[in-house]
Amino acid sequence: MIAERALKTLEYDKVRAQVANFCTSSIGRGAIEELVPETQYDRVVELLEEMDEGLSILRVKANVPLGGIFDVRPHARRAQIGGMLSATELMEIASTIRASRIFREFIEGIEDEGELHIPHFIERKEALPVLTGIQHEINSCIDDNAQVMDSASQQLRQIRQTLRAEEAKVKSKLENLVRGANASKMLSDAIVTMRNDRYVIPVKQEYRHHYGGIVHDQSSSGQTLFIEPDAVVQANNEVNRQKLKEKAEIERILLALSEKVSEVGHDLFVLVQILGDIDVILAKGKYGQAHKCTMPKMNQDGYIRLVRARHPLIDRNVAVPNTIEFGKDYTAIVITGPNTGGKTVTLKTVGLCTLMAQAGIPVPALDGSELAVFDQLFADIGDEQSIEQSLSTFSSHMVNIVDILAKFDDRSLVLFDELGAGTDPQEGAALAISILDEVVDRGARVMATTHYPELKAYGYNRPQVVNASVEFDVETLSPTYRLLIGVPGRSNAFEISNRLGLPTSIIDRAKSFTGTDRHEVESMIASLEESRLRSEREADEAHALLEEAATLREALERKVQNYEDRKEALEKKAKDKAHRIVDEAKREAEQIIAELREMSKNASRAVKEHELIDAKKRLDGVGPKENRVLKKQAQIQERQENLQVGDEVRVLSYGQKGSVLEKISDDEYVVQIGILKMKLPRHDLQYVKPEKEQPVRAMTNVKNRSSAVKLELDLRGERYEDAILRTEKYIDDALLANYHRVSIIHGKGTGALRQGIQTYLKGHSRVKNFRFGEAGEGGFGVTVVELK
Template sequence: MIAQRALKTLEFDKVREQVANFCTSSIGKSAIDQLIPETEFNQVVELLDEMDEGLSILRVKGNVPMGGIFDVRPHSKRAQIGGMLSPTELMEIASTIRASRILRNFIEDIEAEGDINIPHFLERKEQMPVLTGLQHEINDCIDENGVVLDSASTVLRSIRQSLRAEEAKVRQKLESLTRGANAAKMLSDSIVTIRNDRFVIPVKQEYRSHYGGIVHDQSSSGQTLFIEPDSIVQLNNEIGRLKVKEQVEIERILMELSAKVQEVSHEIFVLVQILGDIDIILAKAKYGQANKCSKPKMNDEGYIRLVRARHPLISIDVAVPNTIEFGRDITAIVITGPNTGGKTVTLKTVGLCTLMAQAGIPVPALDGSELAVFDQLFADIGDEQSIEQSLSTFSSHMVNIVDILSKFDSRSLVLFDELGAGTDPQEGAALAISILDEVVDRGARIMATTHYPELKAYGYNRPGVVNASVEFDVETLSPTYRLLIGVPGRSNAFEISKRLGLKETIIERARVFTGTDRHEVESMIASLEESRLRSEREADEAHALLEEAERLQEDLQERLQTFDEKKENLEKKAKEKARKIVDEAKKEAEKIIEELKEMKKNAAQAVKEHELIDAKKRLEEAAPEEENKVLKKQAVIRERAQNLQVGDEVKVLSYGQKGTLIEKVSDHEWVVQIGILKMKLEDSDLQYVKPEKQKQTVTMANIKNRNNHVKLELDLRGERYEEAILKTEKYIDDALLANYQRVSIIHGKGTGALRQGIQNYLKGHKRVKSFRFGEAGEGGFGVTVVELK
């Protein structure tokens, strides 16, 4: 068990207060006040696992329904000894049972979803007693405001009905008096009120005798008397009698409900305990969420590794995080350096984080932190001078240290602040070294701070001990509160004095007085600090490069994934398109085959040659378009290769130049003269070029042939937009070759999209002089008449 002295010294009670603020019930808050760190390893691990489950639930669900929970253990205890519970107490019991049912359903829903692994919460859910029957019985008798309902029993309903009827009679009687002829003059106010549970009316002092009856009260001035007239005394008596009967019946109902609470009082104790435990677990998790804490990994080997840990009681915006590691090869850290540098804060950070982890509270450090479970934690921190005992600061510390040395063992964490302070520096340093040796030799984990220069070399000649210091910025003359492991602290008195204006001669004379050894030690420390700063800079640069590499890798992976997705979609679309083309080709081929079969059946009739040619052409066209292209290209290449002869003019496709065939080297290779160059080229790279005369002859023949069949109008009705534009382009070219001056394009009226597209094309054609819609006799808006240049 951790000593109370250490808890008080490290201010663990303030951490408990902060955690308690996140509790939703008085049960949890009172339990947090009694929270102490555990020392059994498995129990600590279980506490942290429970807290981590709470964190997982909060991250996924945002909140946990914990409203309506009351500490009803005192109520149950009184019911156990036969006491009668009040309606409010019974209502609190019902509310707590209802809250447990809602929480149970919430946990069951999480279990059903299966997104979070919460074995500890499921175990506690199974341990919750189910008391829904008692809740319903209480709710049937008492409402949420603690009022006993009429429906609690038939007797109570009957009594209250009679009571309301009698009260109505009294009010009616008194209201008739307030509306009497002289009521305005004799009464202070025309109202019916109640005094001493009796209905009365306010009568002026001078008219008291007119109404008679009983005076129950008077105003502060004495001018108004509240009188119960003789005529309603009997009615008020009846109301009082009914109220007594009502109270007796209510007490009977409450006793009956209290007896039912007594029957399950043990289950109520268990239920409250479980609800309180869950409230504590969630409070720890909420504290960790609010303060950016993490769950540390625990060990029982005395190893501590805190990654960028902050002091729990210092604001996140102010606290300087430090990474602290020791406990295996290094079992002791000695922090040296000047005062107000943050040594004590570092000490308390390690101590408090250890206590928090052993209490199941997340620690203010980054993920990857690890802490040990210690059987005992001792701390000698701060000025504990005792005036009553007439002890000096040194004596007070020494009393505490003696007590620590008599109790600690190898499973202890020991924290010493300003070890050996308050006495002669030489003797104090010697004592500090001896005490450190004692603790280190007995295997405990120790952190100590001191300002003695003699301890700066302590870590260099002691195995398992390392020096440390808190960084000091000479430029700003202030500490940075950063812990430097492996670098002992050095006095910056000379540098500070120099920056503050002390003469250089005085400073140099002071350096002589410090001695050679001291100067060498200071030089060594300065060299270590320089090496550390250089290492940190290199580490930062390496980290930046690593982050950039990771970012680029993520970017490339994302792009590769996008590319693969696009590729997959394109392949899918291409396959679908190919499938449709093949299906259409198959249908067309089957249709042609059926026609050929019909021709075969009718063999008696002569099959005309043009019918066979037409069927063959349709079969060729039925093949998929891409396949047609490939076949045509292969046919052209074969034809080209077979027809080429020595002396032919060709175009070299890969170079875009013309040349002459000189010699055929092999079946598929020619020697080609291109200018002054001779090259060996594949025949697939050659394209035959017709002589100029032959070209001219063919062109003129084409023109002549076109003149014979080009019409003066082009009918595009029913055509698709893209096909219509292509046909229009070809038709305009044919019309120009035929020397037509005017042509008509029939596009129909329709939606106007085809007409607009054709006219947009005509606007951009260099040989179109003008165009207009057709006249009434030419087709109107369904025709565009084109004038050609």
């Protein structure tokens, strides 16, 4: 298990809080608060696969229905020990069971579609207990406002009917008093109100004895008394008796329902646990979507490769992405350079991304990233000075480092920030080198930052260690926060001082105080930086050319493949057609030959001339029919180019047939469509070959089509896209049937389907007007449409 100190140092709790913001239930938020990184490789892979499935569902479906979930485990626990649940608690249980049913149906719908591979979600769906029976029992007794309904029991219905009748009697008597002759003078207000659960009237202080009865309350000024007159005391007593009976019956109903809940208490625990897990998985996916995160590949070899990774707690528009890789050729990175350059941020980025991945949270890096599963992660980062323990910064760091050295192994990730800082530079550097040697030799993966120049050459003497630095722009005198692997940090003091105006003579004198070795190291670093920049430019150019070449090659391969496919299809089509023509010709020829032989055998009957001529014509006609087809197509094409008066045409812009009445010019004609006569351009007309007249069938078809179109369309239960398609087809059919008014039933529901249907109707050119249905037509669940 990852140490709590490392989680706190790397601010893992802040990442966890960001993920919790995407939960839809208190169950999910509670689970996120307890989410810790796993250390078992198989479990980490399973968590990331679950998250990736959730991310896939969110990409395709945009949202997953998880509303109405409550943490009903305390309710179930109390029911199991014989407690009576309130109506609100029972309603929450029914709502949670309903949410599980909706989620189950949602996943089953995805299964049926077969578009997504979501085995983990399907497994959890199948593990959900089916508790619709207890849900229906609760819903039959308690409404959405957590009130026990009259229908909960026959006895409760009778009690409430009696109660309402008694209350009506009391109100009637009091209203008679309120409307009495002297009421306006003796009452503060002509109303009937309640005090202490009894009906009373507000009487002025000086007339308190006029009505008699019981005083239940008075106004703050004491001028108004709320009196229950003698005339209604007995009636009020009866009302209270009925209310007590109502309360007792409600308690009996709630207790009966609570007993049924106790019978499925264990199933409720399982159901809540599964729904909470689903909420956590989807929250991780939503976090990944919002922060442009990806799922890394995991390994057990200690290999880390983060592609353009960002610190998850820094605004992604501000954070500078870096590619960080180690764990194969080298197991340690030592980042040198001045402060405020981004060394610590880089260190925390690696640590936090590792923790997030091991907790099943996507990491803020590009696709292709890979992380290792570590048994332990140690971090010595920040100012560890402890006033309470009278420890200096160096001492506090050293206490932490001693603890790390006692616990880490070859399956650990160790992060050191400013290793050896807070003491004499020479001794601090020596300690830093010795500590790094110990960690590297024992096989752990380690990243360390330091500003000691002695560690710049550290990576060159040890094959498992690589130097790195954070880039500094001398021109702008500010860090770029780009991590440079393989290049130790340069001391830019002389360049910065020169640009800030320090006299050259002072700078030259300062340079003379530095040793020759220092000059050589700085020159080497400068050369490395120059080579790196040149290599990066050349690599970018080569990469751009390679991508362009790859794109061109793919396009060319697609074209060649399309050509080959088309060529093969045309050849196959031609061969099939040729075989059919030859087979048909053979059959016709054989039939004619057989008839001629039959004629020659029948010598007793003279063969008539017209029979021979007919046989000869049929024999001449045997063979390909392309010539006849081409001739017929040429005739149709000629008619297409030269329309004549009386020709049938299709008006392309309206999709309707009509006939040519007059030729105004080669480019314009007068066409009649139904009862309309219109001038239309030639390019909008298409010649239609006349068909044989079938007046009776045509009339029958029109009649049948009209009778088949109903005056209303029921879309209740339809999905949004299917509902729009059905509405579009229905409007077209209604127009062809010459309907002037139709009704579309969409139901009330959430209003999303109604809004979508009415948005479509607004944009339809043949919709004259639409409105909601009247009370007798279906109200807001129906839209009545008037057609042009």
